[in-house]
Amino acid sequence: MRKAGAGGDPHAEVRMFVGIDVAKATVVVALHPSGETWTTGTSAKELRALARRLAALRPAHVVLEPTGGYELPVLMALGAQALPVSLVAPARVREYARSHGQFAKTDVLDARMLARFAAERPVQAVTLPDAAHRTLMQLVARRRQLDEMLVAERLRLDQQRLFPDSPVVADIEETIAFLEAKGRDLDRQLQAHIAAHPQWRETAALLRSVPGIGPVTVATLLAFLPELGTLSRREIAALVGVAPLAQDSGAWHGRRHIRGGRADVRRVLYMAALTAAHHNPALKAFYARLRARGKTTKQALTACSRKLIVVCNTILKTKQPWQAPRPATA
Numbered sequence: 001m002r003k004a005g006a007g008g009d010p011h012a013e014v015r016m017f018v019g020i021d022v023a024k025a026t027v028v029v030a031l032h033p034s035g036e037t038w039t040t041g042t043s044a045k046e047l048r049a050l051a052r053r054l055a056a057l058r059p060a061h062v063v064l065e066p067t068g069g070y071e072l073p074v075l076m077a078l079g080a081q082a083l084p085v086s087l088v089a090p091a092r093v094r095e096y097a098r099s100h101g102q103f104a105k106t107d108v109l110d111a112r113m114l115a116r117f118a119a120e121r122p123v124q125a126v127t128l129p130d131a132a133h134r135t136l137m138q139l140v141a142r143r144r145q146l147d148e149m150l151v152a153e154r155l156r157l158d159q160q161r162l163f164p165d166s167p168v169v170a171d172i173e174e175t176i177a178f179l180e181a182k183g184r185d186l187d188r189q190l191q192a193h194i195a196a197h198p199q200w201r202e203t204a205a206l207l208r209s210v211p212g213i214g215p216v217t218v219a220t221l222l223a224f225l226p227e228l229g230t231l232s233r234r235e236i237a238a239l240v241g242v243a244p245l246a247q248d249s250g251a252w253h254g255r256r257h258i259r260g261g262r263a264d265v266r267r268v269l270y271m272a273a274l275t276a277a278h279h280n281p282a283l284k285a286f287y288a289r290l291r292a293r294g295k296t297t298k299q300a301l302t303a304c305s306r307k308l309i310v311v312c313n314t315i316l317k318t319k320q321p322w323q324a325p326r327p328a329t330a
Contacts, residue, residue: 016057019114020064021107022071028107031057032115037108042070047077055081061125063118065090066262069141069224072134079128086123089239093117132197133223139190140223143216144264146183150176190219202319203229207312209321212276212283220268221312228309229316236313241266242306266305273304282325283307 014033021028023042029050030037040046054062062078062085064071071087078085097103097113117123129137153176160166194200200222207218221228227239237243240262277287283304290300315322 015060015119017115017118018054018057018059018062019111019116019118020062020074021111021114022064022067022074023107024070026107027074028111029054030108030111030115031059032112032119035112037111039107042073044073044077047073048080050074051077051081051083054078054083059083061086061118061123063088063114063123065093065114066224069137069144069264072129072137072141075128076134084125085128086118086125088114088117088123091238091241092121096121132193133226136190136193136200136219137223139186139193140216140219140264143183143186143190143219146179146186150179150183153179187215191215194219194222203316206315206319206321210276210308210311210315211280211322212272212308213312214272214275217268217272220265224262225265228313231313233310233313236309237306240269240305240309242269242302242309269305269309270301273301273308276308277301277304282311 016034017032019030019032021030025042026039027042027047027050028037028039040050062083064074064085064087066087066089075085075087093110093113096117100113100116102109102113153172157169157172157176160169160172194204203222204218207213207221208215225240228236231239234243273283276283277300278284286307287300287304290303291297295303311322
């Protein structure tokens with residue numbers, strides 16, 4: 001913290017707050033109230049240097065948003081310097097930004113808004129995940145990365161098959177087979193890791209009882225949604241980012257949209273809803289009703305995602321596995 005400048009109490013100290021906008025390859029850091037910003041990389045060496053630099057400034061609080069696992073190395077580096085760190089939901093920060101008239105969105109603006117948010121809003125310091133939870137998060141993040149690489153390689157293969165004499169088809173096919181094998185290996189590691197820790201075994205079994213919820217979805221929920229089973233249905237839907245937000249003003253009623261939340265959780269939920277809409281009796285009927293009312297496929301599946309996470313939340317609250325709805329009696 002720094003001493004107050006001219007005109008202020010010479011013995012008072014200015015409380016400094018830090019906002020960090022995290023991306024895959026870079027982080028943007030902003031200080032409040034000075035407004036100073038800088039960008040650094042995300043290598044271990046660069047993050048340790050960043051943590052030491054911030055520790056020397058003795059900030060009152062450091063705030064960042066969850067970004068599907070990319071924030072974890074940043075948290076660990078800051079935690080090693082015993083810095084007070086908080087994770088805040090992106091939706092909260094965006095609403096705060098709008099309340100201050102900021103609608104533009106850049107990495108620098110986001111970092112500055114996070115720092116200002118830390119200074120003006122009560123935020124609770126995060127408890128860093130223990131070694132077992134970190135391992136789970138890392139395995140889930142790696143599984144997602146493999147899926148992304150597979151999607152890219154399969155697209156390349158599809159494009160190359162337009163050329164009968166393409167010399168790279170065999171190489172792409174070999175890469176795809178390798179990535180698929182690595183995915184199966186990671187799935188086994190994930191299941192073994194969950195089974196080895198009693199705090200997750202019961203939760204995983206309850207979640208797997210829901211038709212449409214597979215092992216990858218279970219692992220993602222355990223890793224990146226530890227609040228599941230502790231919040232209300234509205235709170236959990238908002239936290240994930242599947243709660244539709246009204247766009248109404250006076251007599252005008254706009255289409256509702258979802259935004260914010262935890263993108264990686266929302267992504268696996270959407271895929272789970274796609275399966276559940278065909279194999280889960282309750283979700284299948286719900287999906288059919290929505291489509292019959294004119295909802296698009298995406299709108300119906302998003303609503304199914306919300307219903308699915310609410311069901312999972314209730315199951316963990318009650319400790320009762322999923323039960324098929326009873327057929328209506330005549």
